[in-house]
Amino acid sequence: MATHVETPAPSASRPDEGAPAPAPAGVAPFDVAEMTAALDGRWAQVRRDVRAQLPLEAELIASADDLTRAEYRERVKDVLLELAATGQTGLGFPTSHGGGGDVGASIAAFETLAMGDLSLMVKAGVQFGLFGGAVLQLGTKAHHDAYLRDIVEGRLLGCFAMTETGHGSNVQALGTTATYDPATDEIVVHTPEASATKDYIGNAAAHGTMAAVFAQLVVDGEEHGVHAVLVPIRVDGEPAPGVTLTDDGPKLGLNGVDNGRIAFDQVRVPRGNLLDRFAEITDEGRYTSTIANPNRRFFTMLGTLVQGRVSVGGAGVSAAKAALTIAVRYGDHRRQFDTGDGEEQVLLDYGMHQRRLLPRVARTYALSAAQEVLVERLHEVSTARNGGSGTEVDDHAQRELESRAAGTKALATWLATDVIQECREACGGAGYLAENRFAALKADTDVFTTFEGDNHVLLQLVAKGLLTDYASSFEDLDQFGLVRMVTGLAVETVVEKTGAHALLERVRDLLPGGDDWSSEARIADPEYHLAMYRFREEHLVSGVARRLKRGIDRGEKAGAVFSRVQAHVIAAARAHVERLVLEAFVAKVRAQPAGPVRDALAALCDLHALAGIESDRAWFLEHGRLTVARSKAITREVETLCARLRPVAVDLVDAFAVPREVLRAEALLG
Incomplete structure (x- = not known):
């Protein structure tokens, strides 16, 4: 059954047949705060709390173009630590280790953070979503007790070292090795060739002190596939023995994130550094796993890390909301061409301008609704997986979550790329000025379509x-x-x-x-x-x-x-x-x-x-x-x-509730 009054069928006389079409009745005005509440959903209070903090990023956003890359990175790190002190970045971690015990809330906070400086958002994702998530989801109590509170409170900054120069999407074929040495009860992490160098790793170039390294685990001469091992990469600010760290250098965007390369030369770590939730090396030096099938074990381990993919999709939707807020408000007051009554017409009154922006507003609302469903599913699965009973989620629920996360991430990040470009064009030359935010939005979101998984893959x-x-x-x-x-x-x-x-x-x-x-x-x-x-x-x-x-x-x-x-x-x-x-x-x-x-x-x-x-x-x-x-x-x-x-176009984008301070585009907002 339809959920609203249907639009009457058009009359027999069509505009292209010479008869003027009657003006359609406009959508009735609505309360913007009520629409925002509808968009915010279950974790509305979390989103409000993060939005209240976003104006503090205005100075960071405004100064980014004037800072050197090193200065920008340091400033982003400082703001990250300030955020960690509020508790907003640790909402997904267990309360026993300083977190909020609410995975859904953590995604909501991350999505909202994406309305501000995207380097800060990505660095937060690396630290709390990827590195912290690997320790939480792939580790066991010993790892949680040793590391989680320091991760949550920002004392231990880390890296998620999966991607290699020669392998990105094909994680099963990673070249880095982690070989167990029974003589010393250690795991030896090694980069056997240049193509196995860990690459594009956030926090590696400047700030990270430990990495969750994904490598081919070898025990007693037998390969057991990709596993994660915690490896210190810096000691007192300098590369750890056997670790080579290099800077990836300037990027298209996100230059507040210190992406770098990591290579290992026979680096030894204790056997206990293996994140062993799904597989372990026993005291007798034997490899054991609760999941016998190697392929199933691999996909189970990666499946627990789906939160990063969900977060990136949500960040894409948030970036699209920021761009649309600027472009729609600009179109509502910018005038162009005299229509015959002595006054130039507002851009958004032109049918083509409506065509360019309003379907994209609608699609952003649609992806926002899809993201909301996905976050609810992730919250349910994560709660079940990490519940007190210790029971695992059934395979079908996990596969359905992974599939939905992959597909929603692809559409949401393509949405960001498309919306930001169209909004930039819709603002003409003003949209090309860095002060009006589009330059940063375009540059910083471009990688969204390929990180956390290439969209076509x-x-x-x-x-x-x-x-x-x-x-x-x-x-x-x-x-x-x-x-x-x-x-x-x-x-x-x-x-x-x-x-x-x-x-x-x-x-x-x-x-x-x-x-x-x-x-x-x-x-x-x-x-x-x-x-x-x-x-x-x-x-x-x-x-x-x-x-x-x-x-x-x-x-x-x-x-x-x-x-x-x-x-x-x-x-x-x-x-x-x-x-x-x-x-x-x-x-x-x-x-x-x-x-x-x-x-x-x-x-x-x-x-x-x-x-x-x-x-x-x-x-x-x-x-x-x-x-x-x-x-x-x-x-x-x-x-x-x-x-x-x-x-109601302006009200529709105002309902996104992007704080005006982080939009920067004061002259365009009206």
Whole structure:
């Protein structure tokens, strides 16, 4: 059922037929504070607390362009320690070790911190999310007792040393070795070749004193795959014996973060420095693990570190909110060209300017809703994993979380890149001035699309999860296993049928109006939007499944088959995540009490959904889900929604509650 009053179907007279279209009724004004509360969700108080601290970063943001790189790094470190003293950066750690015991709150704080200086946000992520997270999630009580409180309070600054010069996404093939020496009861960490040098490691160039080093563990001559070992890298400010530290130098952005390289020359650490939650070296020098399968053990260990990926996606959404706040407010008062009444028109009153910004506002709200769902899931899984019972989370819940985190991170960080660029252009020459924040936003967020996982690789992970959810490899998949989807729709009714034909027949029933695609009566119905997104997902995934199955049946290697259909794989994964995003937004709207806030959110949700269909209209036309007439009707509805949202555009971005001080763009804000 629709969650709001439907937009009336357009009259028979179209603007392109010479009859002027009546002005659409605008979305009713709403209370900005109520909208902010709706956006802030469960951890609203945490977000308010962090926003209250953000103005303290205004000086850091303003001075960044004038400081040397070394000075900027030192200032970022100093502010980080100030934040640590407030407790806001340690919310996800156990209360027994100085934290807040609330993983969801820690993500909310991190996302909100991203509205300010992004070097500070990334350095906080390295220290508390990555390094601290590795110790918390991969270590055991001895490690927690020894290190967590110092990490939480900023006395022990550390690194997350996973990526190597020669290996980024392919973590299983890392070259660094960690070899157990039974004669001394030590682990010997070594960089065997230049390509195994740890690279792009935050905190390595200047401030880190210890690193969680991911390396191939060797015990009694046998390799056991990648494990994490704690290795001191500095002693009294100087490189530790056997450790070589170099600076990565200037970067495109985030120059307040001291990224560097680490190489090890037979560096010895105690056996107890192995983070041994999932595997240990016994007193007798034997390797043991509670997870027998090496691949499953590897992915279980990495799965516990999903918090970093969730955090980066949230940071992308926050950066987009900052950019939109500047651009929409600028468009609301900047005038350009006389419209005939003696006064130049405000930019945001132009239809094209609305088209450029308002669908992106809607998409940012949509990704914000999807991120909220993801953080809730992460909080639930983390609470279960780290609960007093000590029980582990079931595999399905963990895989679902990892897939959702990977896909949401990809879409959210691409959102940031797209939104910031469009907002910069929408502010013209003023947007090009460093004082107006876009230069820093563009430079500092550009890496979001590739760190914590390259977005295309992450979408392949999502697709593989869809295709192999019920089997261990492509060779094991039958037609039923391949086509079965994570959409909540039963497939038992088509198990006796083959290919996409039966699937499409089944999904067609979901689409309002049957095959009458020219009807506009339900164009603003969320059920129609959801059905279109679900249809696209099921069609694309079933198509990929058939291509993969066909190649395997011909005796081709799975890797070669997968590579050949890679573009289809990415498209299917993206369609899956787009469906999850839309479902999250629709659910967010339906959860609101009746009133102006819900009505505004409903209009934004419609705009997001229809703009998405419009942008992929070629696919829907090719696959019989749109007629030309209905495609045109969707475009008209997108334009109508932009016009309806125009009166509340400034309120919509003000509801993001980005403190004015950190936006810098005083002349643009009006």
